[in-house]
Amino acid sequence: MHPKSLSDWLSYIESQHPNNIELGLDRCSAVLDKLNYDRPKNDIFTISGTNGKGSTCTFLTHFLGMKGLSVGTFTSPHFVRFNERIAINGEPVSDDIICQAFAHIEEIRGNIALTYFEFNTLAAIYIFSNANLDYWVLEVGLGGRLDSVNMIDADVAAVTSISLDHIDWLGDSLDVIAQEKVGIARKGKLLISGVNNPPKSLAVRASEIGADLKQKGEDFYYNLNPNNTWSWQGNGQSINDLPIPSLPVENAATVLAILSYCGFDLEFEVLSKLMLDASLTGRYQTLMTSPNIILDVAHNPEAAQELQRRIKASNKQTVAVCGMLHDKDIEAVLTCLKDDFKQWYLADLEGPRGASSDQLSQYLNTSKQFKSVAEAFDAAVKEVGTDDINIIVFGSFVTVADCISHHEENY
Known part of the structure; x- marks a missing residue:
């Protein structure tokens, strides 16, 4: 059956x-x-x-x-x-x-x-x-x-x-x-x-x-x-x-x-x-404005360089909500982008491939750590809360998907 x-x-x-x-x-x-x-x-x-x-x-x-x-x-x-x-x-x-x-x-x-x-x-x-x-x-x-x-x-x-x-x-x-x-x-x-x-x-x-x-x-x-x-x-x-x-x-x-x-x-x-x-979910996609939330699935060094280019072209201060999978080149991605964000909100990702916020934080000078993408996202929205700063959610398809689901249910 x-x-x-x-x-x-x-x-x-x-x-x-x-x-x-x-x-x-x-x-x-x-x-x-x-x-x-x-x-x-x-x-x-x-x-x-x-x-x-x-x-x-x-x-x-x-x-x-x-x-x-x-x-x-x-x-x-x-x-x-x-x-x-x-x-x-x-x-x-x-x-x-x-x-x-x-x-x-x-x-x-x-x-x-x-x-x-x-x-x-x-x-x-x-x-x-x-x-x-x-x-x-x-x-x-x-x-x-x-x-x-x-x-x-x-x-x-x-x-x-x-x-x-x-x-x-x-x-x-x-x-x-x-x-x-x-x-x-x-x-x-x-x-x-x-x-x-x-x-x-x-x-x-x-x-x-x-x-x-x-x-x-x-x-x-x-x-x-x-x-x-x-x-x-x-x-x-x-x-x-x-x-x-x-x-x-x-x-x-x-x-x-x-x-x-x-x-x-x-x-x-x-x-x-x-x-x-032409537009595509999770490719430097604006999820909401006031505050400005941008989604990007960048999760490898080449994509990180493209994201960096877009950040510089925006001429705006940015903060990151980031979660990654441990089988990606975390060090290369975060080293590329670490100086492009005013603040980092790091999230644990669930599942056997998910990296912890602790794993991510070792490649950054300073960061805030959370148990989920939803918690990291909520904290960034609450603390930043201004149109003058872009909040960029990135690091994995999983991260972006979790953010979309949380946004649809709560915003």
């Missing part, structure tokens, strides 16, 4: 494999072969990278929607509701649709043990196939080559950035990690790289695969202008004086390369609206 509610299903699929993460395509591909799915009418975009995957998926989804095209978008993790992971035309699908997908996968998988993420990926493919969509946008969960998303051949692959993260799974050098992330590319198909200063292994692996590689800094470029706009050049085209988006410009530049090399028209008016309208 199948579970009835989505929460029951999620509890069930969490219990079906002994490991939360087990990279490899064999199990999932065996079930995929039984799924009898149809690809979209046009292309599948697959996005990998250390940072910037979510922003890139958001820009792509929003652009396709503006063109009147239907699109299914698969992302992870979610913040408050699981449904956020599987969206059609930018809207999360219903509990009933997800439950029907899980039930079908359960019926066809036989005795093949699937991880939580593999169930999710197969559900998204089943749902998108049934919806007869124009495009799919698929975000890699971890790495690329061995991630379950990679069991589907991409028509267009993109690597947004490469830095040291998940080293236990992907390797402890940029050369190795680059090869893993480029593993989503296919022979004769576009591979767009938005990687800054890419390791040589990226182009080498792309050549071995036979992908049509286009790289930032070689095939396309972007620059920030003095008048608070930005410009893009590539593929024989130039787009000048675009508005600065709320999401990182470097990811917008990668998306323009994807669109240009795929043959879409780069119309200034459409792209300007895209820059102004």
Whole structure:
């Protein structure tokens, strides 16, 4: 007898494999072969990278929607509701649709043990196939080559950035990690790289695969202008004086390369609206004003540098509400940002991966420590309480999710 509610299903699929993460395509591909799915009418975009995957998926989804095209978008993790992971035309699908997908996968998988993420990926493919969509946008969960998303051949692959993260799974050098992330590319198909200063292994692996590689800094470029706009050049085209988006410009530049090399028209008016309208939960997102609360999921050194840039550009004093996972590079993140915040409110994160506020505090000169994100957030709001200071909640998807839930219930 199948579970009835989505929460029951999620509890069930969490219990079906002994490991939360087990990279490899064999199990999932065996079930995929039984799924009898149809690809979209046009292309599948697959996005990998250390940072910037979510922003890139958001820009792509929003652009396709503006063109009147239907699109299914698969992302992870979610913040408050699981449904956020599987969206059609930018809207999360219903509990009933997800439950029907899980039930079908359960019926066809036989005795093949699937991880939580593999169930999710197969559900998204089943749902998108049934919806007869124009495009799919698929975000890699971890790495690329061995991630379950990679069991589907991409028509267009993109690597947004490469830095040291998940080293236990992907390797402890940029050369190795680059090869893993480029593993989503296919022979004769576009591979767009938005990687800054890419390791040589990226182009080498792309050549071995036979992908049509286009790289930032070689095939396309972007620059920030003095008048608070930005410009893009590539593929024989130039787009000048675009508005600065709320999401990182470097990811917008990668998306323009994807669109240009795929043959879409780069119309200034459409792209300007895209820059102004595209937003994403937890990516330097304003949660509330008076006081000013900003959410950011920055949790590795590269993301910390981007957050630092935004803090400096704001010209405002800032305080931090921070919680992190102990398997992240806590020292590098906090060392990068320690002088950018007037005060630190550190939170314990629950669960086996959660770091304590004590662990975080050793890398800071001074801080206040709390048992939860909610307590740290409430203290910051109470003590700061002015529009002249930004309160930035960051350090993990878990931290931001806890803050959103607490805010929805209490503010």
